[in-house]
Every structure is written in structure tokens, then in C-alpha cells.
Amino acid sequence: MQMPKSGLLAIAAALAAIIFLNAPALAGDYRFVVVADHERDNFNQGSFACATINNHGQVAFKAARTVPGGFDSFDGTYRANTDGTITAIVEDPQRAQFTLTGNFTDINDKGEVALGAGLAGDDFVNVILRGNGEVVNQVTSIASTAGELGFVNFNISMNNDGEVAFMGGLDPSFFGPRGLFSGTGGPFTTHYLDNADIVLDGHPARFSGFAERPSINKKADIAVSDFLQPDFRPGIFVGQRGRFRTIISADPFAEQYGQPVLNDHGTVGFMRNFFDNGNFVSTIAISDGGPLKTIASTAGSYGFFPSGPAINNKDEVAFSAFTADFSLNGIFTGPDPVADRVVVSGDAIGAGTVAPFGIQFCEGGMNDKGEVAFIATLDDPTAQFGSRDVVVRAEPIHGGKP
Numbered sequence: 001m002q003m004p005k006s007g008l009l010a011i012a013a014a015l016a017a018i019i020f021l022n023a024p025a026l027a028g029d030y031r032f033v034v035v036a037d038h039e040r041d042n043f044n045q046g047s048f049a050c051a052t053i054n055n056h057g058q059v060a061f062k063a064a065r066t067v068p069g070g071f072d073s074f075d076g077t078y079r080a081n082t083d084g085t086i087t088a089i090v091e092d093p094q095r096a097q098f099t100l101t102g103n104f105t106d107i108n109d110k111g112e113v114a115l116g117a118g119l120a121g122d123d124f125v126n127v128i129l130r131g132n133g134e135v136v137n138q139v140t141s142i143a144s145t146a147g148e149l150g151f152v153n154f155n156i157s158m159n160n161d162g163e164v165a166f167m168g169g170l171d172p173s174f175f176g177p178r179g180l181f182s183g184t185g186g187p188f189t190t191h192y193l194d195n196a197d198i199v200l201d202g203h204p205a206r207f208s209g210f211a212e213r214p215s216i217n218k219k220a221d222i223a224v225s226d227f228l229q230p231d232f233r234p235g236i237f238v239g240q241r242g243r244f245r246t247i248i249s250a251d252p253f254a255e256q257y258g259q260p261v262l263n264d265h266g267t268v269g270f271m272r273n274f275f276d277n278g279n280f281v282s283t284i285a286i287s288d289g290g291p292l293k294t295i296a297s298t299a300g301s302y303g304f305f306p307s308g309p310a311i312n313n314k315d316e317v318a319f320s321a322f323t324a325d326f327s328l329n330g331i332f333t334g335p336d337p338v339a340d341r342v343v344v345s346g347d348a349i350g351a352g353t354v355a356p357f358g359i360q361f362c363e364g365g366m367n368d369k370g371e372v373a374f375i376a377t378l379d380d381p382t383a384q385f386g387s388r389d390v391v392v393r394a395e396p397i398h399g400g401k402p
Contacts, residue, residue: 031397038063049061115129151171153167153213164216182222215261236260248270255274283298284309319332350378
């Protein structure tokens with residue numbers, strides 16, 4: 001029996017949508033590869049967070065799923081592999097081991113993923129973990145609030161040796177001694193506490209312990225944005241084990257610095273906020289402690305930077321921004337929103353287009369190949385409810401080839 005023409009057209013349209021969804025998309029000088037899709041890969045819409053990428057193009061991210069046959073959801077942390085598969089690092093539908101995972105991840109070139117998580121049980125224990133996904137939930141504990149620490153910050157970074165840097169404190173109230181720590185799975189290292197002196201640029205100093213995301217490189221040096229006591233002088237500092245150097249600093253309340261990113265050569269990328277002749281200015285800048293290099297500025301072609309940049313070992317940066325007229329938001333790599341565009345709202349990815357305000361970018365979102373990982377919400381007529389959340393790897397095209 002011959003199928004009606006309408007049925008053939010419907011099948012053809014469905015097949016075209018599937019092919020279009022999985023095929024790489026081109027926009028500007030980048031090819032977009034969807035490495036995770038909330039509908040295709042059975043993730044809850046709106047749950048993707050903090051995509052980070054390694055030099056092999058593997059992408060780590062946090063997401064949530066719904067228990068099969070139920071309404072309850074559970075957190076997980078995942079790695080999207082270059083062969084199109086997705087590996088669960090931590091995923092516990094029954095919440096027998098983990099109650100939640102943090103929004104922040106980092107991934108190294110071994111494919112190991114660092115994350116924060118809450119342990120199941122009545123003690124409300126938080127942990128910093130590292131896993132490779134060979135066995136789901138088989139992870140190494142870097143630090144735990146069941147031991148010496150009272151709290152840990154889940155906004156972490158990790159180097160290729162598997163050393164994870166994080167902020168935390170010795171007292172769960174947050175008002176006790178707090179500072180910077182790192183570890184690989186044995187005893188953790190304390191790099192500074194707010195109640196103890198360190199050596200800064202060869203002189204005694206003391207940090208306030210209010211840093212957020214530290215950034216660790218292959219030498220185990222760590223960059224932080226913190227304040228000096230007692231006058232609350234802001235700055236960005238790099239070092240380890242109680243010895244640090246200043247990258248940039250300013251008079252109290254004169255400038256503000258975002259979370260820094262540190263590469264293996266000692267160059268730091270960061271957002272800098274200050275007043276210039278009465279005008280508030282934000283810039284994306286890099287420095288190794290010498291002259292400051294401004295990459296992009298709200299005094300130029302941009303209007304707002306939602307967060308700090310990512311940096312690679314070539315001193316290249318990527319950052320999220322709104323253009324000066326606020327007509328577009330996206331991810332960029334330099335001062336020109338046209339020539340230096342990675343992705344902007346309205347760009348096509350698969351069968352959809354990036355929705356306004358539909359881009360999430362994380363500090364670990366760029367690798368040495370210039371590939372950029374990000375999360376996007378797409379306006380997509382082929383999606384169940386007209387929109388689709390995706391994790392994307394943007395691959396630069398050189399001479400027509402990525």
C-alpha cells in the first residue's frame with residue numbers, strides 16, 4: 001500500500017529536523033557543534049550551567065534530569081566527549097550518595113572533571129571532587145566540610161595534575177578564618193588565611209579572604225582577586241603557599257576586579273571596573289604583572305560585561321558582552337564586536353537561533369585551539385515547546401577548515 005503524500009512529507013520533515021539538529025552549524029568564523037541538547041539527551045530545560053573545555057575539545061557541564069516515571073529531578077555533572085557521547089561523572093537519581101552538584105566545573109586535558117557536591121545524609125556535608133567518569137560516582141575527594149573545613153566554595157579550577165584550587169573557611173559560620181586552599185586528594189594545602197600573614201612582593205601582608213574563584217596553572221600558582229588588610233585595598237595576586245606577587249592593585253574603593261583567570265605562562269585575564277572623568281568604565285584586560293593590556297572596554301564598542309574572561313596559553317581571551325547599543329549580546333575575543341565575534345543572539349545553531357539573553361559563558365570556556373564552549377537557549381520551532389537548551393563547542397575556521 002502506498003503511503004499518502006502528506007505522510008511522506010511529514011517523515012521527510014522529521015528526518016530533516018534530526019539531521020539539521022545534529023549537523024554542525026556555521027556562523028562567521030566559527031563552526032558550532034552541539035555537544036549536548038536538553039531534548040535529545042534527556043536533560044531538564046534550564047538546568048545547564050558552566051561549560052568548560054579542555055585542549056581535546058571535551059566539554060564539562062552541570063545539568064539536571066528527572067527521575068524516570070516521576071517528577072523529582074536530580075543534579076549531575078557530565079563530560080561531552082569528542083565522539084558525540086556523554087559521560088556522567090556524578091549522577092545519583094536516588095540521591096543515595098549526592099544530593100546536588102555545584103553549578104561550576106573545570107576539566108583538564110586528562111578528561112578529569114572537578115566539581116563541588118553535597119553529600120547525602122543528615123550532616124549537610126559539602127565536598128570538592130575530581131572524577132574521570134570511568135565509573136559514575138567513583139570520584140576522588142579533594143576536600144570536605146566533614147573534616148578541618150567549615151565551608152567550601154564550589155567555584156573551583158583545576159590544572160592538568162589534578163590539583164583543584166578553591167576558597168573555603170575553617171568555620172561554617174563564614175566569620176571564622178577563611179582563605180585559599182588546593183589539593184589532589186590527600187591532605188589539602190593552605191595557601192593563605194585571613195588571620196595569618198603572607199609575603200607579598202617580598203613584604204609582610206595579609207589578605208581579607210573574600211576571593212571567589214581562584215585560578216590554578218600547571219606550576220600550581222594560583223590567581224585570586226582579594227583585598228589587602230587593613231585598608232581593604234583591592235588587587236589581583238598570583239602565588240602559592242604564602243608567597244604572592246601583585247598583578248594589579250589600587251587605592252581602596254577606587255577600582256574593582258572580577259574573578260581572574262591564569263594561564264601556564266603567568267598571564268592573568270580579568271575584568272576591571274573604575275571611574276574615568278566621572279564615567280564608569282569596565283574593561284577586559286590581561287597582565288603578567290607588567291604593563292596592562294586592555295582587550296575590550298565599555299568606553300569603546302561594548303556596553304556591559306556580565307562576567308570575566310577565559311584565557312588560553314596563547315594569551316588569547318574570550319568574554320561575554322553586550323554591544324554598546326545593547327542591541328546584541330554574545331561572546332567575543334577582542335575590541336571589535338563584528339570582527340571578533342564568536343556567537344551573538346540571532347545566530348543560527350541547528351534549526352534554531354540564539355535567543356536574546358540566551359548565552360551563558362564560564363571562565364574555563366576557552367582552550368588553546370581557540371575553541372569556545374558555551375550554553376545557549378535557542379528559539380527553535382522543531383523543539384517541543386519552541387525553545388531548546390544546548391551546550392555548544394565553537395570551533396574556529398581557518399582557511400575554510402576548523
